[in-house]
Amino acid sequence: MPPAAAGESWRALYPDVAADQWNDWRWQMRHAVRSLAELERYVPLTEAERLGCRDTAALFRLGISPYYLSLMDRQHPFCPVRMQAIPVHAEARVRPGELEDPLGEDKTRPVSAIVHRYPDRVLLLALDSCSTYCRHCTRRRITKGGETELSRAELEKGIGYIRAHPEVRDVLISGGDPFLLTEARLEELLQPLRAIPHVEMVRIGTRVPVCLPMRVTEALARLLRKYAPLFVVTHFNHPKELTAEARGACELLVDHGVPVENQAVLLRRVNSEARIIKELSHALLRARVRPYYLHQMDVAEGCEHLRTPLATGVQILEALRGHTSGLAVPHLAVDLPGGGGKVTLQPEYVVERRGQETVFRNFRGETYRYPEPEETDTSCPYDEVWRRRNA
Secondary structure (H helix, E strand, O other), rough: OOOOOOOOHHHHOOOOOOOHHOOHHHHHHHHHHHOHHHHHHHHHOHHHHHHHHOOOOOOOOEEHHHHHHHHHOOOOOOHHHHHHOOHHHHHHHOOOOOOOOOOHHHHHHHOOOOEEEEEOOEEOOOOOOOOOOOOOOOOOHHHHHOOOOOOHHHHHHHHHHHHHHOOOOEEEEEEEOOHHOOOOHHHHHHHHOOOOOOOEEEEEOOOOHHHHHHHHHHHHHHHHOOOOOOEEEEOOOOOHHHHHOHHHHHHHHHHHHOEEEEEEEEOOOOOOOOOHHHHHHHHHHHOOOOOEEEEOOOOOOOHHHHHHHHHHHHHHHHHOOOOOHHOOOOOOEEEEOOOEEEEEOOOEEEEEOOOOEEEEEEEOOOEEEEEEOOOOOOOOOOOOHHHHHHH
């Protein structure tokens, strides 16, 4: 059974909908808001939002699940849920430096369903649709629809590619949102992947726990556990999104032995303050979700109005480090434009390197000296013995 609804706030928007319908993820998908006319029935839009819906209609899909819509503050255009789901006029403008393919994925797509950018990992694109379309989407060229057909045949080619490349030990299934597949379709991917000897682990990237938590059912959780080690990587950006339903979805997965990690995106005026990221991390940990990455937003077309300066993320990490537990401090990552891969940033704590010691400052600004050892040989003599014995 899906987690119980937290309160009845959705009834103000959907007074004629029964609870069993509301908690049915297929009903949610059938009744997603997909047009300006539909959206105006539920939310009093600003002029910028109205123009955004109109001027981005040919550029990127509009789609909001009724559940995610019910989380919006209908009176405040700076509601973090609203800013992530409703386009504004600024999204129709492409700024210098923005890219259609900001991560350079297409040049490393040997087949339609595979991105092979890192030596031992591949991205398997399972579908091009989502339960709610994030206005900061980095893969909007695919999720806008029509870019490529990720059919069963294309997915089989993708699995065949993985099978033929023994260096691949880690497969991330993404899209679109793989949890919009039925259990049967999802198993068509997981079963052959798990049968490949060199695939050690599978990850699934999904925003379903955030935007469609009723999709996380006992049946789905049991299926995922069957193919362990399997990790779910989700995408909460603000503590407002961590409702009782969302927490229940995450905890159901964890209860079935499926670890859940979170990758947040730093969004200007949505979560671009240390207090918000700290509260988000604490809420995630209470739901047994690890705050994994805080991403500097990618340079996707039409998204500059949501991007922060690089210094903002570093300042947030500095405000967290030492003031909360290490588990609550995510890695600040920048995915280099054009396909350079991820690099991480952090505050600079080294004050000076001199002779046989390094001087550091701590989170209070106090200085401490770390003495370097006299011996500098860092080779591991037993390593070759271990490798021969385990060959």
